[in-house]
Amino acid sequence: MNEMNPRPNNIDAFWMPYSANRAYKSAPRMLARAEGMYYYTNDNREVLDGTAGLWCCNAGHGRREITEAIQRQAATMDFAPTFNMGHPLAFQAAAKLAEITPEGLDRIFFTNSGSEAADTALKIALAYHRARGQAQRVRLIGRERGYHGVGFGGMSVGGIGANRKQFGALLPYVDHLPHTHNLVANAFSRGQPAHGAELADALEGLVALHGDTIAAVMVEPLAGSTGVLIPPVDYLRRLRAICDQHGILLIFDEVITGFGRLGANFGAEALGVTPDMLTMAKGLTNAAVPMGAVAVHERIYEAIVEGAPAGIELFHGYTYSGHPLASAAAIAVIDLHRAEDLPGRARDMAPYFEAAVHGLRGLPNVIDVRNLGLVAGIELQPRAGKPSDRAMRIFHRCFDAGVLIRTTGDIVALSPPLVMERPHLDRIVETLAEAVRAEAA
Numbered sequence: 001m002n003e004m005n006p007r008p009n010n011i012d013a014f015w016m017p018y019s020a021n022r023a024y025k026s027a028p029r030m031l032a033r034a035e036g037m038y039y040y041t042n043d044n045r046e047v048l049d050g051t052a053g054l055w056c057c058n059a060g061h062g063r064r065e066i067t068e069a070i071q072r073q074a075a076t077m078d079f080a081p082t083f084n085m086g087h088p089l090a091f092q093a094a095a096k097l098a099e100i101t102p103e104g105l106d107r108i109f110f111t112n113s114g115s116e117a118a119d120t121a122l123k124i125a126l127a128y129h130r131a132r133g134q135a136q137r138v139r140l141i142g143r144e145r146g147y148h149g150v151g152f153g154g155m156s157v158g159g160i161g162a163n164r165k166q167f168g169a170l171l172p173y174v175d176h177l178p179h180t181h182n183l184v185a186n187a188f189s190r191g192q193p194a195h196g197a198e199l200a201d202a203l204e205g206l207v208a209l210h211g212d213t214i215a216a217v218m219v220e221p222l223a224g225s226t227g228v229l230i231p232p233v234d235y236l237r238r239l240r241a242i243c244d245q246h247g248i249l250l251i252f253d254e255v256i257t258g259f260g261r262l263g264a265n266f267g268a269e270a271l272g273v274t275p276d277m278l279t280m281a282k283g284l285t286n287a288a289v290p291m292g293a294v295a296v297h298e299r300i301y302e303a304i305v306e307g308a309p310a311g312i313e314l315f316h317g318y319t320y321s322g323h324p325l326a327s328a329a330a331i332a333v334i335d336l337h338r339a340e341d342l343p344g345r346a347r348d349m350a351p352y353f354e355a356a357v358h359g360l361r362g363l364p365n366v367i368d369v370r371n372l373g374l375v376a377g378i379e380l381q382p383r384a385g386k387p388s389d390r391a392m393r394i395f396h397r398c399f400d401a402g403v404l405i406r407t408t409g410d411i412v413a414l415s416p417p418l419v420m421e422r423p424h425l426d427r428i429v430e431t432l433a434e435a436v437r438a439e440a441a
């Protein structure tokens with residue numbers, strides 16, 4: 001039993017997010033501590049982390065530099081408001097972040113989560129057009145199978161039916177592009193799939209339908225949460241070109257693809273396409289303290305801020321925007337990210353990762369393997385009449401064998417910390433292969 005984190009007696013009160021509460025509570029799995037590539041359960045069992053927590057602990061767990069920065073700041077000043085007030089770390093964190101964001105995206109708006117970052121970016125897009133005398137641009141375009149968190153903006157622009165149907169009326173002026181997942185043409189692609197760039201042209205169709213009322217398009221460069229959907233070659237470039245042609249802002253949701261995951265600071269850099277705004281969270285603080293951010297192009301900031309009458313320019317913000325502990329964590333993370341060249345490590349490991357995950361091809365019920373940077377999706381044939389069951393059972397088998405994976409429907413997603421070494425990956429893939437075989441037996 002772990003003394004720091006004893007097993008709680010009452011597990012009823014916590015309404016768990018995005019969880020099958022009843023199933024979990026009938027057989028709880030408790031993580032009690034973490035270090036490097038490993039979690040340790042309540043009964044001190046080692047669990048190798050194949051998912052960087054929830055796509056977020058890119059630098060590995062329990063990094064001393066981050067922990068100490070948070071501890072120092074907690075002892076110096078717990079909180080300071082950032083509404084017409086300031087503290088140095090928020091400014092330092094923003095300036096440091098602007099050094100690694102794509103060129104031009106140098107104005108940083110802090111939030112507390114990826115969901116808030118998505119809603120913030122959408123609101124900034126509306127405010128930008130209004131500031132420029134184009135108040136008719138109120139329409140927001142997302143993509144099927146897109147995930148932008150759970151606020152009303154991100155949920156509405158997101159393209160996951162299950163996330164929406166419980167909640168009735170959403171934002172009224174929203175439309176969606178088709179998703180890019182194509183198992184017929186692109187199965188078992190290594191890196192970016194060859195087919196599907198033309199799906200970006202659907203934006204032309206939406207422009208024909210909606211005219212000059214579109215404010216922004218928001219997409220994940222690589223959709224993680226709906227099962228690792230990798231952008232086809234040239235798709236994002238085409239989307240960028242159509243947005244430019246029609247005065248539409250392009251927003252990348254980089255909550256998963258930021259901070260080295262694709263072998264560069266951000267997915268924008270890895271994929272060679274620069275958006276007008278970019279959202280992030282997760283890896284920004286290595287998940288040690290909640291924080292999100294939107295990196296905004298200089299020209300958007302200027303249109304909203306420089307052109308406004310005296311007083312508050314953007315009526316938006318959170319009590320905890322630029323929170324001192326989160327800012328301290330972000331500064332430590334960016335320093336660490338640079339000192340250890342985490343994007344470079346991901347880039348160097350990517351070919352080995354690709355070969356290892358594609359080794360799962362040919363196992364029973366594996367209908368696709370796809371990968372980019374240090375992300376992979378392994379798609380399984382669903383059991384007849386029991387969607388998600390096969391993957392969930394494989395998840396349990398892996399966990400019992402000491403490896404944490406993530407599943408979405410019948411897709412297994414791997415996104416290990418970027419500090420992973422080859423033996424870690426070998427163990428993750430072997431354990432997964434064993435579980436896939438056992439489920440087919």
Ligand SMILES: Cc1ncc(COP(=O)(O)O)c(C=O)c1O
Nearest residue numbers: 113114115147148149253255281
């Ligand atoms: C692309 C993307 N956007 C937004 C979010 C929401 O972030 P959060 O859970 O921090 O609100 C996520 C979370 O997984 C995500 O993957």
